[in-house]
Amino acid sequence: MTLKDPEGFERKYLHKFADFAGQRILEIGCGEGRLTWKYAAASAQTVGFDSDHDALRIARADAPHDMQKNVHFAQASARDIPFANESFDIAILAWSL
Numbered sequence: 480m481t482l483k484d485p486e487g488f489e490r491k492y493l494h495k496f497a498d499f500a501g502q503r504i505l506e507i508g509c510g511e512g513r514l515t516w517k518y519a520a521a522s523a524q525t526v527g528f529d530s531d532h533d534a535l536r537i538a539r540a541d542a543p544h545d546m547q548k549n550v551h552f553a554q555a556s557a558r559d560i561p562f563a564n565e566s567f568d569i570a571i572l573a574w575s576l
Contacts, residue, residue, distance in 0.1 A: 503525075503526075508572060511538050557572075
């Protein structure tokens with residue numbers, strides 16, 4: 480298994496450019512949630528969505544117990560985002576293209 484981002488640059492730069500404290504976060508293309516866990520603890524609510532059912536199953540299974548109440552995952556496509564405008568304070572799209 481290859482460790483992605485062993486230097487911790489993702490977490491460092493995510494928190495450098497955005498203040499997640501108390502914010503409602505939408506993560507587009509969350510996959511298995513690898514990036515989600517690097518910022519979600521600070522958020523008021525995080526919703527990640529992805530079209531890959533198997534990746535979402537892994538994300539749910541890997542959810543840290545203390546984050547299960549404020550982190551939610553949904554199966555959806557970025558072509559048709561299933562949330563009303565202005566439902567979130569911050570949107571993240573990383574490693575999804």
